Each structure stands twice: as C-alpha cells, then as structure tokens.
Amino acid sequence: MHPELAARSDRAHAVERIHPSPDVALTSKRLGEFEAGRESSDLLTPDRLLDPHQVVRPEPEGTWQHLVYSLSGHRINLGDGKRARARKELDRRIAVALPGGARFVPVLSRKGGVGKTTITALLGMALADARDDRIIAIDANPDRGTLAERIARSSGRTIRDLVRVHSEVSGYSDVSSIVARDETRLDVLASDADPRVSEALSDRDYHDVAAVAAHYYSIVLTDTGTGIVHSVMGATLDVADQLVIVSGLSVDEARLASETLTWLETNGYSEQSRNAVVVLNNSRPGAPLVRQEELESHFATRVRAVVRMPYDPLIGGGSTITFRDLQPATRLAARELAAAVVQGLRSLAPAA
Structure with missing residues (x-):
C-alpha cells in the first residue's frame, strides 16, 4: 500500500472501530450461517x-x-391505495436497521453555490424524520459554514466547543447541549461563524469530533468545505462509508462533479466513488439549460445512484428550511435520496 494511503488508513482506524452505545440490537445469523436445518x-x-x-x-x-x-x-x-403503498415502502427503505457501528456520509462539491449545504440539510431531515435512531449533520467547513442557518433552532454553540471538550464527553447530554435539534429530530453541529476566529478547523479536530459522534449517532452526515484538497476533506474521506456528490445544472458544474469522481478514483477512493450517490440539484428558478436526462445518463455510468432535486422557492431564498412546508416534490426527492443512501450503507459489512 502507498505510504500516504497507509497513514490515512491508520488515522481513520480509531474512528471506524468505535461502535454506538450498547443498546443497539444484536445481529442474528441468517439461514445458511447455522448448521443445516437450523434457522435464525x-x-x-x-x-x-x-x-x-x-x-x-x-x-x-x-x-x-x-x-x-x-x-x-x-x-x-x-x-x-397505490400512492400510500409507495409512501410506506419508501418509509420502510429509509428506516431499515443498520447494524454495527456509526456510518459516515460526507456531502461533497468542487464548486460553491450548487446547494451542497442545502442537500446536507434535506438529507438529514429526511433521514431523521423516518428513522428511530439518532442522525447528526456536522458543518465541517474549515472556514465559515452556513448549515446551522438552514434549521430554525440554534444552540448558539459550534464545532469548536465540541473540539474543546471532546475528551470530557461522558454521555449524550454533553453532546445535546452543544448541537441544535431540528423539528425532524436532526441534530446539527454548527461551524464557527465568528470572523475573529483565526484558526481554521483541522483534520485532527474533525477526527476528534467524529470519534464523539460515532458513540452517539447511527448516521453522521458531514457538510464539507468546497473543493477537495483542504485538510478537513482528507479526514472526512478517511472515515467515509458513503459519498454524496452534488452537481449543479450547468455544463461547468456537471464537469466539476464528474472530475471529482475521477479524482476520487485516482486517489485511493475508487470503491467509495463507485458506490456514491450524485444529486442533480436545481438551485435556480426556471428551466435549466442542460438536459437533465443526459446528465443522469452520464453519472449513472460512474456511480450507484443518481437523484434529481427540484427547485423549491422555500429553499431558494437561503432562509431556514422547514421540512413539512416544502413542496411535495422536494420532500419526495429528499426521501428518495435518503433511501438511496441507506441502501448503500446496508451493503456495507457490519464493523468488526
């Protein structure tokens, strides 16, 4: 193994092997894993x-x-009826159990303004709304992120607060005093918004936060900074189980998203790239200039799933997002994204 990849694997090991609290149900053996004739x-x-x-x-x-x-x-x-059956089946796909340790899902984009933070919020809300376990979205932008501004409630505390006390956390109540909780039960860990903070979030900081999150949450979403090469991105990819890549609906935005997949494939993340979900996000009103079916066809050759996110005027203004008030097509797309992510996480072998 290349020395850099070996070091990256060693750094991630501490987080990947942390399991949630012991109240998670044990996984039963299925037929075929017992002796012949015995059932689980x-x-x-x-x-x-x-x-x-x-x-x-x-x-x-x-x-x-x-x-x-x-x-x-x-x-x-x-x-x-047909519509109710489809809704309940989608609920079932999102809510399916994920045995084993916490799963990490970074949301990436190479270009700003394509809606990466919005997609992180929508995915988290759709997951938290349908599942019984805990979901957290971490704003890991090494500069100033805006994820916390997309939910109606704020704790007034940030990821820097959790970095400072991470070694002293002894229970979920310590974490819940720092995160903000949306009405869907999504927990959000805000980034620093104070322009006087000169020290950007580092890869070591992210690993410390991820280690805490792995104890108390089943799914950890990460709203990464724009780009690929900043320090937090390396730490985020180290522990990633499923990637979500956001593309805008323009030629250059689509090319950057496709080039992101190429970068992942050539830098030791080829398996994560093939298993990724691409979101074609329509963040502007009016019909896009590009043909979405062609974009979908292209990305379908490179990743496991492609989801279209329609424009929603309640999101376009950049204000807080209330999941129940979104247009039905937006909620459905967010739920389909959640189901696609859970399907990818289910395909992973439970952590040892």
Whole structure:
C-alpha cells in the first residue's frame, strides 16, 4: 500500500472501530450461517407467523379504499391505495436497521453555490424524520459554514466547543447541549461563524469530533468545505462509508462533479466513488439549460445512484428550511435520496 494511503488508513482506524452505545440490537445469523436445518431468530417474521384472519388490518389510505371501508361498516378493507403503498415502502427503505457501528456520509462539491449545504440539510431531515435512531449533520467547513442557518433552532454553540471538550464527553447530554435539534429530530453541529476566529478547523479536530459522534449517532452526515484538497476533506474521506456528490445544472458544474469522481478514483477512493450517490440539484428558478436526462445518463455510468432535486422557492431564498412546508416534490426527492443512501450503507459489512 502507498505510504500516504497507509497513514490515512491508520488515522481513520480509531474512528471506524468505535461502535454506538450498547443498546443497539444484536445481529442474528441468517439461514445458511447455522448448521443445516437450523434457522435464525430473524426469520420469525410477523408475515410468517401471524394468522391473517386474526390480525386487524389498519384503516386503509386512499379515497376509494376509505370510502368502501366506511360504507361497509369497516368490514371490507381493500388495503392502501397505490400512492400510500409507495409512501410506506419508501418509509420502510429509509428506516431499515443498520447494524454495527456509526456510518459516515460526507456531502461533497468542487464548486460553491450548487446547494451542497442545502442537500446536507434535506438529507438529514429526511433521514431523521423516518428513522428511530439518532442522525447528526456536522458543518465541517474549515472556514465559515452556513448549515446551522438552514434549521430554525440554534444552540448558539459550534464545532469548536465540541473540539474543546471532546475528551470530557461522558454521555449524550454533553453532546445535546452543544448541537441544535431540528423539528425532524436532526441534530446539527454548527461551524464557527465568528470572523475573529483565526484558526481554521483541522483534520485532527474533525477526527476528534467524529470519534464523539460515532458513540452517539447511527448516521453522521458531514457538510464539507468546497473543493477537495483542504485538510478537513482528507479526514472526512478517511472515515467515509458513503459519498454524496452534488452537481449543479450547468455544463461547468456537471464537469466539476464528474472530475471529482475521477479524482476520487485516482486517489485511493475508487470503491467509495463507485458506490456514491450524485444529486442533480436545481438551485435556480426556471428551466435549466442542460438536459437533465443526459446528465443522469452520464453519472449513472460512474456511480450507484443518481437523484434529481427540484427547485423549491422555500429553499431558494437561503432562509431556514422547514421540512413539512416544502413542496411535495422536494420532500419526495429528499426521501428518495435518503433511501438511496441507506441502501448503500446496508451493503456495507457490519464493523468488526
């Protein structure tokens, strides 16, 4: 292994091997991992064991389905309509359990102004809204980041506060006093906004913060600084399990996103690059000049998934984001992004 990559792996080891609190459910062996003829406990599913004639089905969703259910005195239950089934299936994909240690998901872009911070916030909100475990989004911009400005609540404290006390953290209450929590239950760790702070966030600082986050969160999103070569980016990529790369809808923005994949492939991150999710973010009103289907076709040859994020006027102004107030198409796209990310995280082997 190249000496630089070996050193990078050693630096990441301490974070990657940290597991969340011991209340995480143990993973059962599946059929085939036991001796022949023996089954594991996770095969005892409700669908297999419960008598469908004895189970009371929930009230159906959908205009026609609910009408029949009401007129029949609750005797005829046709089940949910197509739209409700699709929504619940997407919920299930986002909420699926992720056994093992904390998973790290950096959000990257080579160019400013393409909506990287917005995508980080939307992804975090969609995950936190559908999952039962803890999700945190860290603003790791080595200069001034704006992630905390995208949520309505603020703690008034920053990543620098957590860096200072990281060795003294003994429980989640110590972390919760520093982070801000969105109404979806997304925790956000703000970056320094004080222009008088002369010392930028370093790779060592990020590793210290990541080590703390790995104890108390299942998914750790990182809003990185613009570019690839700054010090925090190396630390972020060291522990990355899944990458999200944001591209704007212009020729130069798309080329920079594609060149980012090339840089990753040639600098020791080829597996993460192939497993990445690219977000085609429409951050400006009006129809884009580029053909999105062509962009999607290009990136589909290089990464695992491509998601389109539509323009939303509630986001375009740069103010706080309230997830429930977004346009339905925006919420759906954010949830599809969350499902794609979770699918990628599920494909990882549980940490040893």
